[in-house]
Amino acid sequence: MTSAHPIAHPIETGTDTVLAEVVEGVGVLTLNRPERRNALHAEMYVAVPRLLEQFGADDAVGCVLITGSGSAFCAGGDVRDGNSGRQTSEQAGDDGDVEAKMRAQSAQLADNAKMVTLLHHMPKITIAALPGAAVGAGMSIALAADLRIAARSARLIPGWSKLAFSGDFGGAWFLTRLVGPAKALELLIADEPVDAEAGLRLGLFNRVVDDADLRESAIRWAAQIAAGPTAAFAGTKANVLDAQKLSLEQALADESERMVRSGMTAEHRAAAKAWLAAAAAKAGARS
Numbered sequence: 156m157t158s159a160h161p162i163a164h165p166i167e168t169g170t171d172t173v174l175a176e177v178v179e180g181v182g183v184l185t186l187n188r189p190e191r192r193n194a195l196h197a198e199m200y201v202a203v204p205r206l207l208e209q210f211g212a213d214d215a216v217g218c219v220l221i222t223g224s225g226s227a228f229c230a231g232g233d234v235r236d237g238n239s240g241r242q243t244s245e246q247a248g249d250d251g252d253v254e255a256k257m258r259a260q261s262a263q264l265a266d267n268a269k270m271v272t273l274l275h276h277m278p279k280i281t282i283a284a285l286p287g288a289a290v291g292a293g294m295s296i297a298l299a300a301d302l303r304i305a306a307r308s309a310r311l312i313p314g315w316s317k318l319a320f321s322g323d324f325g326g327a328w329f330l331t332r333l334v335g336p337a338k339a340l341e342l343l344i345a346d347e348p349v350d351a352e353a354g355l356r357l358g359l360f361n362r363v364v365d366d367a368d369l370r371e372s373a374i375r376w377a378a379q380i381a382a383g384p385t386a387a388f389a390g391t392k393a394n395v396l397d398a399q400k401l402s403l404e405q406a407l408a409d410e411s412e413r414m415v416r417s418g419m420t421a422e423h424r425a426a427a428k429a430w431l432a433a434a435a436a437k438a439g440a441r442s
Contacts, residue, residue: 181374195232226286
C-alpha cells in the first residue's frame, strides 16, 4: 500500500525532455515538454528506450508507468520542429534516389518507435497515465502500455488522416488488437477524438478518474502491482501476448511451462504459506 506522501527517487535522464523517478517500486517516466503538449523530440527517442530498458533490468522496479507533464499526454510527432521523421516527400527530390531515401527514413522512423516495442514486450507490467490528449504517435505510445488510466479530460486522437498520413508507432497494430479490425479502421479513418468515457466503454481505458486524482491514482495502482508477485505477473503477461498469436495447443504448452516454473519460485512459496495461514485463521474463527 502506498504511503500518504511516497518518496520519489529521481533518475538522471540526460535530457530535460524526459523525467524519471522511482516511487514505491514504480519506475515513472514523464514526457516533459508541456509547452508543446509533450510532442516527441529527438532526445526522447534516445532517452525513453534507454530508461525503459533500465527500469526493466532493475529488480527494485516492479511496474513501469509512463505519463506526460502538464495537461497532455503526448501530441505525437513535432512536425513544426522537423523531429517527426516524416519529411520523405519533401526531401526525396533533393538528389534523385527516392527509394533509397524512403527506405532510410522508414528505418529511422521504425527505430524512433522502439519505445512502443519495449512497453509492449517488457516482462514487467506497464501502465500509461493520460492527463489529457494523446495524439498520433502519442496515442500509439499510450496503447502500447499493458494498461491505461485516464483523467476525465483525456482524449485519444488518431490525428494522422487530417495530415494525410497513414499512421506510425504501431497505432493501427495496437488499436486492432484492442477493439478489432473493423472498429479500429473506423476510428482511424474518422479521426475523431475518443473521450475518456467512450475509451472506457471500448476497453481502450481500464480506469477513468478525476483530473486532480490522476497521479495519485496511477501511482497507487502501479504500486499495488509492483508489490505483487511480479514474476508471476510476467508469466501472465506472456500468456496474454501468446493468446494473440499462437494456436491453443502451443499456448497451452507454453502456459503450462510457465505455471510449473512459477510454482518453483519463492514468490509462490510465500503466497501459499500466507494463504494457508489465512485459511487456518478463518477456520479457527468459525469453530
